[in-house]
Amino acid sequence: MKLDICSVVPAGRDATWALVMDIPKAATCIPGIKEVTPDGEGRFQATMQARVGPMGMTLNGTITIVSQNAEAGEAHFLVEAGDKRVGGGVKTNMSMKVTAQSDNETELEIVSDTTFMGRLGELGQPIIRRKARNTLEDFSKNLSKLLKAESE
C-alpha cells in the first residue's frame, strides 16, 4: 500500500528538520500514539491505537531511522508493528524530505510503502488502510500546529 503526502508547514527548514528527526516529539503528532521510548541508537519502541467505530487495534512496534542526511533534508525510516491479539502486522518504509519554500515555510513530503504481513484478519487490513491515510494527513496537520506553537 503506497501513500504519500505533500504539505507546507509554517516554519523554517532547519526547525522543521529538527522536529521531524526528534522522533519522540514528532510522534506526538500521530493520532493514537501512546508511548515512544528510545531503544538504542536511532531506534524507538512505540505503541499506537487505531479505533474504527466500536473496533480497535493496538499496534506495538519499532521505528528505526535507517538513514539521514541533514544537508539534503532527507531521511528514511522503517516501521515494523503488529497487534498481538489480532495477529500479523505491518512493515512500512517511509521517506521524508524537507525543502525550504521561504524563511518560514517548508515543504514536507512523506512517501510511504506498507506491506501487510501475516494474518491481520478480514477487517484488520481495511482498518489499517483506512486509518493510514487519515493518520498521515493528521500527522502533517499536527506537525504544522506544533511548529507554529514553537515559533511563537
Next chain:
Amino acid sequence: MNHQVRLKVNGTDHELDIPARRLLVDCIRYDIGLTGTKESCSVGVCGACAVLVDGEMYASCITLAASVDGAEITTIEGIAENGNLHPIQQAFIDHGGFQCGICTPGQVIAAKSLLEENPTPTEDEIKDYMMGNLCRCTGYYGILNSIAAAAKIMNEAAGNKAAGSGG
C-alpha cells in the same frame, strides 16, 4: 462467564452450563460430543459448519451457543430416517458426492435445507443455493449430481412433479 443454555439437538434435550463465548460448533462437537459437524474457515464462509437451527441453515462457527438458547438443532447425525440413511446421504454415496468428506456434512445439511425450501430445483437453482458450500476435492459436479438425484428420489416418493419444473 458461564451461561445456562438449553438446546434440543437431534431430538434430545441438553442442559448446558457453558461459557458465554462458546460457539455453537464447539458446543455441538465438544460439549455434546457430536463431531459430524466440521469447522474449516471459522468465519462463516465455507459451509462446513452448517447446521439447522429451528429448521434454518446457520453457520455454527459464528453463532454463539448462548444466542440460540431454546432452539432445536439438527446436525448431520440427526438426518437419518428410522435408522436408514436419508435419501440425500444415499445419493451422495451413489453419485460420488464426496472424496475426503470434510465438507460433506455441511453439503448434506445444505442440500436438505434447499430441498425443504424448494423440492424441485432446477440445476441453476441448486448451484445458486449451494454456492456457499466449498469443496476442495470433488470439483462440485459429483455434489450437484447427488443433489439432483436425491431430489428426484424424494419427489417420486412424495408424488411431486418432476424435478426441473421450477420451485
Next chain:
Amino acid sequence: MIDFEFHSPTSLDEAFGLLDQYGEDCRIMAGGTALVIQMKQRLSQPGHVIGLRKIGSLNSIESTPEGVRIGALCTQHQIISNPVIAKELPLLADTFRKVATPRIRNMATIGGGLVNGDPSQDPPPSLIALGASVVLTSNSGDRVVPLENFFIDYYETDVQPGEVLTSVLVPQAPAGSGAVYLKFLPRTADDYGTVSVAAVVSKGQDGTCKDVRIVLGSVGVTAIRATDAEDALRGKALTDENIRAAAALVKDAVDPLDDFRGSAEYKTDMAEVFARRAVEQSLASIS
C-alpha cells in the same frame, strides 16, 4: 474470544436497562454475523453482549400508508421471502438475495447490518435509493433518521448510547419508476462487490427524468449518494448522452481504497460504468 457475559433481555425496556448499566463495555447482538467475527478476531472485546433474539416485537413486516415498516430483527431471508416486500419493494428482495450465502441470509438481520455500518454491504445503497429511514428507540422514545444521514464513517453510525435501532421504514418506489441494484462481482459470488450501485429512476409524462437516485456501495467510508450525478440528470431527457454525462460525475463522488477487489482507480472507473448501467436498466424496467 475474550470471556464476557451474555444477556438475553425479553423486552426493549430490559435491554435499555442493560445498555444503561454497562455503557461502553457492551455491544448489542442481532444476528451476530458481523459481531461474532469481530470478537473472534479480537477487534472488539466487550465485557457484555446483549442478544436481542428473545425480544419478540421486532421482527414483523407491515404495509403502512408511509411505506413498508420492517422490524429491525427481520432476517434477510425473511425479507426476501415476504409477500409484502415482493409486491411493494421488489428491489429490496433482489438486493438481499445478493448478500453472501444462504446461511448468512438466515442469520443476519436488516437492523444489525445497518448498525454495523460497513460501506461494502449490499442493503444500504438500495435502502437509501428508496428513501428509507431508521427508527432509533431509547428510554426517551423514538428518533427517526433518514438512512442517507445515518452513516457517518467506516463502521460508525448515528446510533447514540442507549439507543436500539428498532425498525426501518421504506417508502414505496414512486409510480412510473424503475429500480435496480447492480453488484459488480469479478471475484466469488459470496463476496462484497468491487463496486455496487442502486438506482431508482422515475420517468415523467414527457419522457424526461422526473426523479433519480443513484447510491453506491463499496467505494467510500459509507454508502455514497451521487447527488451531482442525480442533479445532472433530473429534468433532462433520458437520452444515452445525458445518462453518460451524469454517470461521468459519479467518479468525483467516490473515494475507494486499493485492495484485492481492485485498485482505487479501477473501482472509480467501474463506479461510472455501473452507475450508467444501473440507470439504463432501471429505465428499461419501467413497465
